[in-house]
Amino acid sequence: MNATARFFKPSNRSLLRELVSSDFKLRYQGSVLGYLWSLLRPLMLFGVLYIVFTKVVKLGNDIPHYPSYLLLGLVLWTFFAEATTSGMNAITGRGDMVRKVSVPKYIIVLSTTVSALVNFCLNLAVVAIFMVLGHVAFRANLLLVPLFIGELILLCLAVSFLLSTLFVKFRDIGHIWEVILQILFYATPIIYAMQRVPVHIRKIISLNPLTQIIQDTRSVAITPDTITTKQVFGSQLIGRGLPLLIIIILGTLSAWYFRRSSKKFAEEL
């Protein structure tokens, strides 16, 4: 059976579905506002950043539709941070299952990304509301958004498979990843505009696949004034191809590493 056929095996799909739905139910278990919390978290961060960057530092004033622009970036970022953090904990968190049943382990990692994706979709709805309220012109380009989201999902999976495997062996990956996430947050033009970045640094931060994904999504969804990585490098091939290549290489490596190590998970946990 090849990999795709195995993935679409009904029992594997059911397992994925149950893992995601139980995760979702458990996350908001016993809280009054329930899943509204997953909307409130990025919204509150958005509120703070919006006030700081339009009223205090005035970094955002020169970007059209800055609120939607900022919120979209934050929501994309939140998805990445949430998917990779929960992906890292996937195998160790389900230790009981890994030690006692022979289930396809990639389903467990996959389920964490899908869980994060569910939240992400809810968050995107809020972005859409902000776009309507902010009179953002809806253009046909908007249809390209799923393409970049697909790329982001690939990136999240690549990182999750790598981190979940490493985390079984080295528990301090948890702390390291927390720090790396903080660095990445500022190394990606999420709260500041690319326009403000000195030209020679633009190329460096444009190597980051997250930069390409966030800027491209903003460019097609919010405003064509966004400086995309394609513009930074002046070439479609480098600007879009290079980040994609990084994702593919990272994905292949981590899939290989995960496959090789997953047989021993039951003993190492």
Place this chain on the structure above:
Amino acid sequence: MIPKNDIAVSVENLSKVFKLPHERKNSLKEWAIHFKQPTYERLQALSSINIEIKRGEFFGVVGRNGSGKSTLLKIIGGIYQPTHGRVQVNGTLTPFIELGIGFNPELTGRENVFLNGAILGLTRKEIKSKYDEIVTFTELEKFMDQKLKNYSSGMQVRLAFAIAIQAHNDILLIDEVLAVGDAAFQRKCYEIFKEIKTQADKTVIFISHDMGAVKDFCDRVILIENSKIISEGSADKVANDYIELFNKDAPAQPNKRDKNRWGDFKATISGVRAIINKTTVDVSYTVEAHSDIANPIFGLIIKDLDNHHIFDSNTKWKNVKTGKLSKGDKLLFSCQIPNVFKNGRYRVSVAAAHADGYGFHDWQDNAAKFNVSRSEITAGLVVLEDVITITTER
């Protein structure tokens, strides 16, 4: 030679070694500091295991805690990888070792059925169609929408077992399921086992400490001790070998300051053994005289763990003549007792007494112990061969 397609599971020369690091290095810092090779303790969990399990067989695996039984099951189930050797499985295999994997106390009974079912490889559609059957089996209709944390442990096992038997695969791996649950539920489980046993295409690998269940169901049994198969064959034979393991551990020669042993030691008792057969329990020991004595009395007492005095007997009551013993004489005492003992653990105390019965040459408390496991369940002290008849009055 059995035809290849009649073999459900074949295990060839299987060994498993666990490497247990002396100091677990779970962090990069430790790994960097102790850059030299970490030292490992090698734990041989299984060595050179060879088994062929036929299709339709009910195959038992018994052994003490830590003997390697569960490791064997986990390797057959594909959870652990063998260090050496090969495992071949023909057919689909229920991949669970324990019941209720993935059960979450914060989810309701219903949600847990779907989650656990999916983990066992059932599709949502299959679970939906079998849901009512599962709930009826557990008799937990009223509790299905309550959180699992409000269930008793017995209720959780019932639910878990009901889901597990729905995972219709050719080969089932069952590890200690009958330990929990009340008598009525145990009987239900037994009925399920009986039903599975009649299905020619179902193979069951069953781990249990319950020799009663093993004798009732298993066609063939292996006994694992210290990572090796030390006995193989019919359930009766292997179950006895298993019980023997525990008898060997019973103290044979307690030292003289032992609180459980006293007497003038003009005669001493050694090698106390209690062997369980289907209908009898045989207690035997060797007596050695260290000076000349006349007409000693030899006897025994059997107590259960609650110190109920279940049975006693001696040579005087049974009018067995012991006569004169000279220094160095050895004789074998043996007492055959009908096996009326109910499930449980028993201790045997033995004694060699003076002819008058007031003083002792050698008294040993708890010189041997034995376990009885049988399918009859009683609240009474013993199980007797009673006969109940019903006649209609006209």
